[in-house]
Amino acid sequence: MKTAVSALLSGFIFGLGLAVSEMTDPARVIGFLDLAGQWDPTLLFVMGGALAVTLPGFAMVQRRPRPLLAEKFTMPTKKEIDAPLIIGAAIFGIGWGLAGFCPGPALAALSTLSPSVAEFVAAMIAGQWLASRVELRLGVGVQTFCDDEG
Protein backbone atom coordinates (compact mmCIF):
# COMPACT_ATOMS: atom_id res chain seq x y z
CA MET A 1 0.00 0.00 0.00
CA LYS A 2 2.74 2.43 1.02
CA THR A 3 4.73 1.60 -2.11
CA ALA A 4 1.66 2.32 -4.26
CA VAL A 5 1.32 5.79 -2.72
CA SER A 6 4.99 6.61 -3.25
CA ALA A 7 4.80 5.25 -6.82
CA LEU A 8 1.74 7.43 -7.46
CA LEU A 9 3.64 10.48 -6.23
CA SER A 10 6.75 9.58 -8.22
CA GLY A 11 4.64 9.03 -11.35
CA PHE A 12 2.91 12.36 -10.78
CA ILE A 13 6.20 14.28 -10.60
CA PHE A 14 7.51 12.34 -13.60
CA GLY A 15 4.41 13.26 -15.64
CA LEU A 16 4.67 16.87 -14.53
CA GLY A 17 8.31 16.92 -15.66
CA LEU A 18 7.43 15.48 -19.07
CA ALA A 19 4.73 18.12 -19.51
CA VAL A 20 6.87 21.06 -18.31
CA SER A 21 9.67 20.06 -20.69
CA GLU A 22 7.14 19.52 -23.53
CA MET A 23 8.47 16.02 -24.14
CA THR A 24 4.82 14.96 -24.44
CA ASP A 25 4.80 16.77 -27.80
CA PRO A 26 6.20 14.47 -30.53
CA ALA A 27 7.20 17.58 -32.51
CA ARG A 28 9.77 18.42 -29.81
CA VAL A 29 11.26 14.93 -29.94
CA ILE A 30 11.35 14.70 -33.73
CA GLY A 31 12.87 18.20 -33.70
CA PHE A 32 15.74 16.84 -31.63
CA LEU A 33 16.20 13.73 -33.78
CA ASP A 34 16.04 15.66 -37.07
CA LEU A 35 19.65 16.78 -37.39
CA ALA A 36 19.17 17.77 -41.03
CA GLY A 37 16.12 19.89 -40.25
CA GLN A 38 15.50 22.73 -37.80
CA TRP A 39 17.36 21.09 -34.93
CA ASP A 40 15.69 21.51 -31.53
CA PRO A 41 18.10 20.81 -28.64
CA THR A 42 15.39 20.81 -25.90
CA LEU A 43 15.66 17.04 -25.27
CA LEU A 44 19.34 17.51 -24.48
CA PHE A 45 18.45 19.96 -21.68
CA VAL A 46 15.86 17.49 -20.36
CA MET A 47 18.41 14.66 -20.21
CA GLY A 48 20.92 17.05 -18.65
CA GLY A 49 18.44 18.25 -16.02
CA ALA A 50 17.45 14.68 -15.16
CA LEU A 51 21.01 13.33 -14.96
CA ALA A 52 22.08 16.32 -12.84
CA VAL A 53 19.72 14.89 -10.20
CA THR A 54 20.03 11.13 -10.78
CA LEU A 55 23.82 10.89 -11.19
CA PRO A 56 24.70 12.17 -7.69
CA GLY A 57 21.36 11.02 -6.22
CA PHE A 58 21.59 7.37 -7.27
CA ALA A 59 25.15 7.16 -5.94
CA MET A 60 24.01 8.45 -2.55
CA VAL A 61 20.87 6.30 -2.34
CA GLN A 62 22.62 3.09 -3.37
CA ARG A 63 25.00 3.45 -0.44
CA ARG A 64 22.06 2.93 1.91
CA PRO A 65 21.38 -0.65 3.07
CA ARG A 66 17.77 -0.67 1.83
CA PRO A 67 15.07 1.61 0.46
CA LEU A 68 12.79 3.38 2.94
CA LEU A 69 9.56 1.55 2.10
CA ALA A 70 10.72 -1.79 0.69
CA GLU A 71 12.92 -4.64 1.86
CA LYS A 72 15.56 -4.33 -0.82
CA PHE A 73 16.68 -2.52 -3.93
CA THR A 74 15.45 -4.36 -7.04
CA MET A 75 18.23 -3.57 -9.45
CA PRO A 76 19.00 -4.95 -12.92
CA THR A 77 21.43 -7.84 -12.66
CA LYS A 78 22.50 -8.34 -16.27
CA LYS A 79 25.97 -7.07 -17.09
CA GLU A 80 26.84 -8.39 -20.55
CA ILE A 81 26.05 -6.45 -23.70
CA ASP A 82 24.13 -9.03 -25.73
CA ALA A 83 22.29 -9.19 -29.03
CA PRO A 84 18.75 -8.73 -27.59
CA LEU A 85 19.86 -5.46 -25.96
CA ILE A 86 21.15 -3.99 -29.21
CA ILE A 87 18.45 -5.44 -31.49
CA GLY A 88 15.71 -4.34 -29.10
CA ALA A 89 17.15 -0.83 -28.73
CA ALA A 90 17.39 -0.56 -32.54
CA ILE A 91 13.76 -1.68 -33.04
CA PHE A 92 12.68 0.82 -30.38
CA GLY A 93 14.72 3.52 -32.14
CA ILE A 94 12.85 2.96 -35.42
CA GLY A 95 9.47 3.32 -33.70
CA TRP A 96 10.66 6.35 -31.72
CA GLY A 97 11.91 8.02 -34.91
CA LEU A 98 8.67 7.31 -36.78
CA ALA A 99 6.26 8.68 -34.17
CA GLY A 100 8.35 10.84 -31.82
CA PHE A 101 6.86 8.97 -28.87
CA CYS A 102 8.62 6.81 -26.32
CA PRO A 103 6.66 5.02 -23.55
CA GLY A 104 6.68 7.73 -20.83
CA PRO A 105 5.62 10.71 -22.94
CA ALA A 106 3.05 8.60 -24.84
CA LEU A 107 1.36 7.53 -21.59
CA ALA A 108 1.48 11.07 -20.17
CA ALA A 109 -0.04 12.41 -23.41
CA LEU A 110 -3.07 10.15 -22.84
CA SER A 111 -4.24 13.02 -20.65
CA THR A 112 -5.00 15.01 -23.83
CA LEU A 113 -7.69 12.37 -24.62
CA SER A 114 -6.37 12.33 -28.19
CA PRO A 115 -7.55 9.15 -29.99
CA SER A 116 -4.23 9.04 -31.89
CA VAL A 117 -2.28 8.85 -28.63
CA ALA A 118 -4.59 6.07 -27.42
CA GLU A 119 -3.96 4.19 -30.69
CA PHE A 120 -0.21 4.48 -30.21
CA VAL A 121 -0.36 3.33 -26.58
CA ALA A 122 -2.61 0.38 -27.46
CA ALA A 123 -0.18 -0.68 -30.21
CA MET A 124 2.77 -0.25 -27.83
CA ILE A 125 1.22 -2.47 -25.16
CA ALA A 126 0.27 -5.01 -27.84
CA GLY A 127 3.90 -4.97 -29.00
CA GLN A 128 5.18 -5.61 -25.49
CA TRP A 129 2.73 -8.44 -25.01
CA LEU A 130 3.63 -9.94 -28.40
CA ALA A 131 7.36 -9.81 -27.64
CA SER A 132 6.86 -11.38 -24.20
CA ARG A 133 4.82 -14.23 -25.78
CA VAL A 134 7.57 -14.90 -28.32
CA GLU A 135 10.19 -14.81 -25.57
CA LEU A 136 8.18 -17.36 -23.59
CA ARG A 137 7.96 -19.60 -26.65
CA LEU A 138 11.69 -19.40 -27.17
CA GLY A 139 12.26 -19.93 -23.46
CA VAL A 140 14.33 -16.79 -23.13
CA GLY A 141 11.71 -14.71 -21.39
CA VAL A 142 12.03 -16.38 -18.02
CA GLN A 143 13.42 -13.25 -16.50
CA THR A 144 10.78 -10.96 -15.12
CA PHE A 145 10.62 -7.23 -15.49
CA CYS A 146 12.17 -6.91 -12.02
CA ASP A 147 15.37 -7.96 -13.66
CA ASP A 148 15.17 -5.39 -16.38
CA GLU A 149 16.48 -1.92 -16.75
CA GLY A 150 12.87 -0.91 -17.34
Add this chain to the structure above:
Amino acid sequence: MAEANVVGGIIGGGLIGLASLMLLALNGRIAGVSGIVGGILTGSAGDRWWRAAFVVGLIAGAEVYALAPRGGLPLHMQAQGLGLIAAGLLVGIGTRIGSGCTSGHGVCGLARLSSRSLVATLTFIIVAVITVFLSRHVFS
Protein backbone atom coordinates in the same frame (compact mmCIF):
# COMPACT_ATOMS: atom_id res chain seq x y z
CA MET B 1 17.46 25.73 -35.43
CA ALA B 2 14.05 25.62 -33.78
CA GLU B 3 13.31 27.66 -30.67
CA ALA B 4 14.55 25.51 -27.79
CA ASN B 5 12.65 25.35 -24.51
CA VAL B 6 15.77 25.65 -22.33
CA VAL B 7 14.17 26.59 -19.00
CA GLY B 8 11.25 24.15 -19.37
CA GLY B 9 13.69 21.46 -20.45
CA ILE B 10 16.01 21.84 -17.47
CA ILE B 11 13.20 22.19 -14.89
CA GLY B 12 11.17 19.37 -16.46
CA GLY B 13 14.27 17.19 -16.66
CA GLY B 14 15.05 17.95 -13.03
CA LEU B 15 11.53 16.84 -12.05
CA ILE B 16 11.95 13.61 -14.03
CA GLY B 17 15.25 13.01 -12.22
CA LEU B 18 13.66 13.76 -8.85
CA ALA B 19 10.78 11.33 -9.56
CA SER B 20 13.28 8.61 -10.53
CA LEU B 21 15.34 9.26 -7.40
CA MET B 22 12.21 9.06 -5.21
CA LEU B 23 11.16 5.71 -6.65
CA LEU B 24 14.63 4.31 -6.00
CA ALA B 25 15.01 5.77 -2.49
CA LEU B 26 11.49 4.82 -1.35
CA ASN B 27 10.57 1.67 -3.30
CA GLY B 28 14.00 0.49 -4.40
CA ARG B 29 12.82 0.44 -7.99
CA ILE B 30 14.13 1.75 -11.30
CA ALA B 31 11.78 4.29 -12.90
CA GLY B 32 11.77 2.72 -16.34
CA VAL B 33 8.38 3.40 -17.84
CA SER B 34 8.39 0.55 -20.38
CA GLY B 35 9.34 -1.93 -17.66
CA ILE B 36 6.78 -0.57 -15.21
CA VAL B 37 4.01 -0.84 -17.80
CA GLY B 38 5.17 -4.25 -19.02
CA GLY B 39 5.07 -5.53 -15.45
CA ILE B 40 1.40 -4.61 -15.10
CA LEU B 41 0.70 -7.24 -17.76
CA THR B 42 3.22 -9.92 -16.87
CA GLY B 43 4.34 -9.21 -13.31
CA SER B 44 3.24 -10.96 -10.12
CA ALA B 45 -0.09 -9.94 -8.60
CA GLY B 46 1.39 -8.24 -5.53
CA ASP B 47 3.66 -6.24 -7.77
CA ARG B 48 0.95 -4.73 -9.95
CA TRP B 49 -0.40 -2.08 -7.61
CA TRP B 50 2.59 0.21 -7.43
CA ARG B 51 3.08 -0.11 -11.20
CA ALA B 52 -0.51 0.86 -11.94
CA ALA B 53 -0.28 3.70 -9.40
CA PHE B 54 2.85 5.04 -11.13
CA VAL B 55 1.07 5.11 -14.51
CA VAL B 56 -2.00 6.81 -13.02
CA GLY B 57 0.30 9.41 -11.44
CA LEU B 58 2.14 9.91 -14.73
CA ILE B 59 -1.07 10.72 -16.59
CA ALA B 60 -2.39 12.87 -13.72
CA GLY B 61 0.83 14.89 -13.51
CA ALA B 62 0.64 15.79 -17.20
CA GLU B 63 -3.08 16.55 -16.87
CA VAL B 64 -2.51 18.94 -13.96
CA TYR B 65 0.07 20.86 -15.98
CA ALA B 66 -2.27 20.89 -18.99
CA LEU B 67 -4.92 22.60 -16.86
CA ALA B 68 -2.53 24.95 -15.02
CA PRO B 69 -2.92 28.69 -15.73
CA ARG B 70 0.43 29.03 -17.49
CA GLY B 71 0.65 25.37 -18.47
CA GLY B 72 -0.77 23.54 -21.44
CA LEU B 73 0.01 20.36 -23.31
CA PRO B 74 0.73 21.03 -26.99
CA LEU B 75 0.42 17.93 -29.17
CA HIS B 76 1.59 17.78 -32.77
CA MET B 77 1.35 14.19 -33.97
CA GLN B 78 4.16 13.17 -36.34
CA ALA B 79 2.65 9.95 -37.66
CA GLN B 80 -0.87 8.88 -38.58
CA GLY B 81 -2.85 5.75 -39.30
CA LEU B 82 -0.88 2.61 -40.03
CA GLY B 83 2.43 4.41 -39.56
CA LEU B 84 1.43 5.37 -36.04
CA ILE B 85 0.28 1.83 -35.20
CA ALA B 86 3.48 0.37 -36.65
CA ALA B 87 5.55 2.82 -34.59
CA GLY B 88 3.67 1.84 -31.42
CA LEU B 89 4.23 -1.86 -32.09
CA LEU B 90 7.95 -1.30 -32.72
CA VAL B 91 8.32 0.74 -29.52
CA GLY B 92 6.55 -2.00 -27.53
CA ILE B 93 8.52 -4.89 -29.07
CA GLY B 94 11.85 -3.05 -28.96
CA THR B 95 11.61 -1.90 -25.35
CA ARG B 96 10.62 -5.43 -24.26
CA ILE B 97 13.49 -7.17 -26.11
CA GLY B 98 15.99 -4.45 -25.25
CA SER B 99 14.66 -4.31 -21.67
CA GLY B 100 14.26 -0.56 -21.43
CA CYS B 101 13.47 2.79 -22.96
CA THR B 102 14.51 6.42 -22.65
CA SER B 103 13.77 6.53 -18.91
CA GLY B 104 15.08 3.12 -17.80
CA HIS B 105 18.21 3.09 -19.96
CA GLY B 106 18.57 6.83 -20.51
CA VAL B 107 17.84 8.57 -17.21
CA CYS B 108 18.27 5.73 -14.67
CA GLY B 109 20.72 3.42 -16.45
CA LEU B 110 23.21 6.17 -17.24
CA ALA B 111 22.98 7.34 -13.61
CA ARG B 112 23.84 3.79 -12.47
CA LEU B 113 26.85 3.97 -14.82
CA SER B 114 25.55 0.83 -16.55
CA SER B 115 27.47 0.01 -19.73
CA ARG B 116 24.43 -1.91 -21.04
CA SER B 117 22.30 1.21 -20.70
CA LEU B 118 24.95 3.40 -22.35
CA VAL B 119 25.08 1.05 -25.36
CA ALA B 120 21.26 0.85 -25.53
CA THR B 121 20.85 4.64 -25.27
CA LEU B 122 23.41 5.34 -27.99
CA THR B 123 21.82 2.64 -30.18
CA PHE B 124 18.25 3.91 -29.98
CA ILE B 125 19.27 7.55 -30.45
CA ILE B 126 21.44 6.79 -33.49
CA VAL B 127 18.79 4.52 -35.06
CA ALA B 128 16.06 7.11 -34.39
CA VAL B 129 18.18 9.86 -35.98
CA ILE B 130 18.71 7.66 -39.07
CA THR B 131 14.97 6.81 -39.15
CA VAL B 132 14.01 10.49 -39.04
CA PHE B 133 16.57 11.34 -41.73
CA LEU B 134 15.32 8.59 -44.05
CA SER B 135 11.62 9.23 -43.47
CA ARG B 136 11.82 13.04 -43.71
CA HIS B 137 14.60 13.78 -46.13
CA VAL B 138 15.03 10.71 -48.34
CA PHE B 139 11.66 8.97 -48.72
CA SER B 140 9.45 11.95 -47.89
